[in-house]
Structures are given as structure tokens and as C-alpha cells.
Amino acid sequence: MRYIFDSLVIGSGSAGLTYALRMAEHGQVGVVTKRALEDCNTRWAQGGIAAVMDPNDSFDAHIEDTIKAGDGLNDPEVVRICVEEGPARLRELMELGVSFDRHGDDPTKALHLTREGGHSARRVVHARDMTGRALMRSLRAAALAHPNITILEHRHAIDLVGKRRHGLGGDDRCLGAYVLNAATGEVDVTLGRSVLLATGGAGKVYKYTSNPDLATGDGLAMAWRLGASMANMEFFQFHPTCLFHPEVKNFLVTEACRGEGGVLRRLDGHAFMPEYHELKDLAPRDVVARAIDSELKKSGDPHVLLDMTHLPAETLEHHFPGVHGKLMSLGIDMRRQPIPVVPAAHYCCGGVHTDGHGRTSIPGLLAAGEVAHTGLHGANRLASNSILENLVMGRRAALISGEVQSSVDEALFGQVRNWEPGYATEPDEKVLISQAWKEIRSLMWNYVGIVRSNNRLRRAMSRLQVLRTEIREHYWAFKLDPDLIELRNIVTVAELIVRCALMRRESRGLHYTLDYPEHDDANFLRDSVIKRGLLS
Numbered sequence: 001m002r003y004i005f006d007s008l009v010i011g012s013g014s015a016g017l018t019y020a021l022r023m024a025e026h027g028q029v030g031v032v033t034k035r036a037l038e039d040c041n042t043r044w045a046q047g048g049i050a051a052v053m054d055p056n057d058s059f060d061a062h063i064e065d066t067i068k069a070g071d072g073l074n075d076p077e078v079v080r081i082c083v084e085e086g087p088a089r090l091r092e093l094m095e096l097g098v099s100f101d102r103h104g105d106d107p108t109k110a111l112h113l114t115r116e117g118g119h120s121a122r123r124v125v126h127a128r129d130m131t132g133r134a135l136m137r138s139l140r141a142a143a144l145a146h147p148n149i150t151i152l153e154h155r156h157a158i159d160l161v162g163k164r165r166h167g168l169g170g171d172d173r174c175l176g177a178y179v180l181n182a183a184t185g186e187v188d189v190t191l192g193r194s195v196l197l198a199t200g201g202a203g204k205v206y207k208y209t210s211n212p213d214l215a216t217g218d219g220l221a222m223a224w225r226l227g228a229s230m231a232n233m234e235f236f237q238f239h240p241t242c243l244f245h246p247e248v249k250n251f252l253v254t255e256a257c258r259g260e261g262g263v264l265r266r267l268d269g270h271a272f273m274p275e276y277h278e279l280k281d282l283a284p285r286d287v288v289a290r291a292i293d294s295e296l297k298k299s300g301d302p303h304v305l306l307d308m309t310h311l312p313a314e315t316l317e318h319h320f321p322g323v324h325g326k327l328m329s330l331g332i333d334m335r336r337q338p339i340p341v342v343p344a345a346h347y348c349c350g351g352v353h354t355d356g357h358g359r360t361s362i363p364g365l366l367a368a369g370e371v372a373h374t375g376l377h378g379a380n381r382l383a384s385n386s387i388l389e390n391l392v393m394g395r396r397a398a399l400i401s402g403e404v405q406s407s408v409d410e411a412l413f414g415q416v417r418n419w420e421p422g423y424a425t426e427p428d429e430k431v432l433i434s435q436a437w438k439e440i441r442s443l444m445w446n447y448v449g450i451v452r453s454n455n456r457l458r459r460a461m462s463r464l465q466v467l468r469t470e471i472r473e474h475y476w477a478f479k480l481d482p483d484l485i486e487l488r489n490i491v492t493v494a495e496l497i498v499r500c501a502l503m504r505r506e507s508r509g510l511h512y513t514l515d516y517p518e519h520d521d522a523n524f525l526r527d528s529v530i531k532r533g534l535l536s
């Protein structure tokens with residue numbers, strides 16, 4: 001099959017659908033998504049959306065908190081844009097039908113704002129502890145109802161189509177993507193006058209993550225292969241409190257629990273956060289995750305505890321029905337027992353380098369959401385700033401897409417060749433794929449985790465290079481399937497993280513290395529920008 005859209009969107013989370021809904025006012029939009037439409041990272045967001053919605057709060061305070069968390073690497077202009085445009089994007093969501101918590105059931109009552117680490121005020125708008133679900137319900141319904149939006153579900157983007165990469169000569173431009181249709185096994189040529197990457201994050205690169213299985217860094221790897229500039233991949237955020245449970249591996253216990261008074265304790269009951277930061281349990285995430293890591297290393301315990309038992313049972317039931325319900329199903333009653341928690345990989349602060357309108361270094365290719373590096377987060381993302389960024393940047397990318405689309409030479413679409421399967425045969429040993437997956441995730445956890453060192457990073461790099469060669473051989477020899485596509489992307493993203501981490505010979509934000517434990521502003525107060533074949 002061959003599709004040509006005005007706007008091609010890869011990914012169906014809040015960034016992708018915000019953009020798609022706006023672009024559908026001007027032309028035909030195709031949304032490619034590798035699972036069902038509602039399967040995306042946004043859907044799992046518990047906490048909420050940071051925005052200045054209280055007259056006692058201020059843009060300046062939100063900007064200051066974001067920059068403090070970002071440890072010197074935020075782009076101040078992008079921070080200002082996201083913070084100042086946040087309230088308007090929130091109001092649009094409410095007009096679309098998203099119902100956020102208020103002080104009481106009356107919709108005219110003020111919004112209930114919760115608090116999370118690093119915020120100097122209550123500023124997190126939420127729908128109980130299932131904000132992502134509420135948001136996606138409305139965005140999905142609007143997208144499905146729009147006559148100009150075509151949803152292509154269960155389609156795995158394999159590679160972006162680029163003029164240079166695919167031998168079409170002249171200045172480079174992204175024209176679309178080769179996309180595997182999981183139902184037919186065919187690879188479709190899916191083209192767009194503009195292409196937005198909104199594929200989310202890459203938590204699955206680590207053994208323990210809060211992310212759903214689909215977070216395999218597909219957009220990051222595809223953009224890299226096309227030659228786009230990437231930035232700050234070393235800054236991978238670890239969420240301090242994921243459930244520690246033998247079977248349930250990726251259940252997040254929202255930071256709003258600490259915002260409402262939850263306390264972290266060692267297994268002996270000692271509350272340790274006051275020893276690490278003046279904001280105690282509400283310190284920025286990098287500080288809390290490192291504190292837990294250090295306590296676990298000292299004690300040898302497998303987890304710490306998040307204690308909410310001193311809070312009224314009704315508060316917990318009312319604010320955290322999602323967390324409470326899930327824990328009850330596992331036999332843990334958070335009203336009476338502290339919750340066993342550990343840090344886990346949560347958010348990729350780096351990504352495809354973009355400007356404040358989502359333009360990447362490749363004409364025709366835009367990026368928004370977790371896949372993009374806009375400069376909002378710097379070296380460490382402030383809690384609940386990510387959906388804010390998705391909404392703001394999804395809209396801002398739409399504002400300039402008319403200009404992007406008008407520069408395309410449509411004759412090129414006819415020159416894009418069909419996918420060549422070559423001599424690929426059916427894969428005979430799936431164990432090769434599952435074993436490589438395990439190796440990558442476990443070496444990333446052990447060598448490229450919360451605390452790093454030169455030795456560990458170099459070891460990780462040499463193992464990853466061997467794995468990449470093996471995966472490449474497998475990729476060309478066998479017919480593509482979703483697991484192989486994701487594995488090829490995961491190994492690429494792992495390597496990008498390690499490359500950036502090796503370049504940054506200092507500790508800053510989420511990148512902490514034993515060899516350089518201090519900041520080095522003279523040499524490293526800048527983004528780590530890398531491009532295929534080029535380091536800077």
C-alpha cells in the first residue's frame with residue numbers, strides 16, 4: 001500500500017493527537033500507531049499537568065522551579081513559552097470534555113491542584129491519579145470523530161524516508177516512513193507533506209521501568225538513522241517510587257503521594273530524606289532517586305517504603321483510587337501498610353533536537369513530546385512538565401506546518417521506492433531476539449543507571465557494539481517483525497545514551513558519575529549534541 005497525507009503523524013499520545021486535531025482543520029492527516037490508538041505513554045500518566053492555574057501562583061515561580069530542576073541546561077525561552085501557554089492549553093482540554101478534579105463536585109469550583117517534587121506551589125492539575133487516561137479518552141474521541149483523520153493502528157514505523165538516505169538527491173528532506181502493517185505483514189510506503197514524530201519515550205531500554213512495553217525509543221532511533229541532530233541523551237530520569245513486586249514490574253506510585261504527605265522510610269522505619277535535601281520527600285526527582293539508591297546500597301535491602309498510613313483513609317481512597325485499587329488487587333492496603341518501592345527508569349529528557357516549534361535539523365521532519373529535546377527540561381525534568389510540553393509543542397508544531405508543507409516537491413513522492421524485502425527469510429530462532437533484549441536492558445540498568453562511572457560506561461559501550469552488529473545481521477537476514485524492529489531501536493537508543501554519558505565528564509542533573517562528581521561549568525554548561533558520524 002502507498003499512502004500520501006498532508007500531515008503524517010507517527011505516534012498517538014497527547015503530543016501526536018494535539019497536533020493531528022489542529023492539522024485536520026487544514027488537510028488530510030494520517031496517524032500511524034503501533035498498537036491500538038489509545039495505547040501510548042500519556043495514558044499511563046498518573047500525576048497530572050503542571051500549569052499556573054491558581055491566582056496565588058505565578059509564571060515566574062513555575063519558570064524558576066523548572067530551571068532549578070534543569071540544573072543549568074534549560075532553554076529559558078522554551079521554558080517561558082511552555083509555562084505561559086500552559087493555562088490556555090488546559091482550558092482547551094476542558095472545552096474538549098476533560099474533567100479535572102475540583103474542590104467539590106461542582107464544575108464551577110476551583111481546580112484541585114496537587115503538589116509534586118521540585119514545585120514551590122500546588123500547581124499540578126489532575127484527574128484523580130488517572131490523568132493520562134482522562135486526557136486520552138477525550139483526545140481519542142475527537143480524533144476518531146474527525147473526518148480528516150485516518151487512524152492506522154497496529155502499524156510499526158520501521159524507518160523514516162529521507163531524500164538523501166534513499167538516494168533521491170539534492171537537499172535533504174523527510175518524506176514519510178516505511179511502515180509494517182502487523183495484520184498483513186506488508187510494508188507500506190506512508191508519506192506526508194510534513195512528518196511529525198510523536199513516538200514517546202524509551203523506558204524499555206532499562207530492565208526496570210515505569211513505562212509501558214511500547215516505550216522502545218522508535219522515533220529516537222529512526223531520527224538518528226536519518227541523520228537528525230540528537231541532544232542530551234545522557235539525562236534519563238529515574239522515578240523514585242515504582243512498586244517493588246515480584247510479578248508487577250512497571251507500576252508507578254505517583255509522586256503526588258508524597259505531595260499529599262507520603263514519607264519515604266528505610267525498612268527499619270527511619271525517614272531518610274531530611275538528610276539529603278531541605279525539601280525532604282519533595283526534593284527534585286534526581287535527588288530522591290539517588291538518595292534511595294544510596295540507602296539501598298548501604299543497607300543491602302531490596303526496596304524502601306513509601307508510608308502513607310498517617311494520612312486519613314478517605315483522602316487516600318479519594319485522591320488515589322487507581323494506585324489504591326491496584327495495590328489492593330495485589331494484597332497491599334496503603335491505608336494500613338507502607339508501600340514497597342524502588343526507583344525505575346521513567347523519562348528520557350534528551351531526544352531529537354528541535355526548536356520551539358518542533359522543527360528538527362531535517363527539513364520536513366518535526367518532533368514533539370518525549371521523543372523531542374526542546375530545551376524545556378534541561379538536565380532534569382520537573383514533575384508533570386511533560387504533558388504540558390506535549391500540549392504546547394503539539395500546537396506550536398501545527399502553527400508552522402503550513403510553511404513546512406508548502407516547501408515540499410510533490411514529484412518526489414512518486415520516486416520513493418517500495419520496500420525491498422531482499423532475501424529475508426522467516427526468523428528461525430526467536431530466542432536470539434529475546435536474549436539480546438534481556439542483555440541490553442540488564443547492562444543498561446547495571447552500568448548506565450542512577451550512578452555511573454567511566455569504567456561502567458565503557459564496558460556498556462563495548463557490549464552494545466557487539467550486540468548492535470549481531471542485531472544488524474539478524475535484521476538483514478530475517479523477515480521483519482515488531483520485536484525485531486523494536487530491538488534494533490532499543491540497541492540504538494542505548495548506544496546514544498552511553499555516547500552522551502561518556503561525553504559529559506561532569507555530574508549534572510540526572511547524570512551522576514563517580515569519576516566526575518562535581519559540575520564543570522567551564523566545559524560542560526552546554527547540551528550534548530550528536531549527529532550520525534559527528535560529535536559536538
Ligand code: SIN
Binds near residue numbers: 047048253254384386
Ligand atoms: C507521577 O505521577 O509521579 C509522574 C508524573 C511525571 O512523571 O511527571
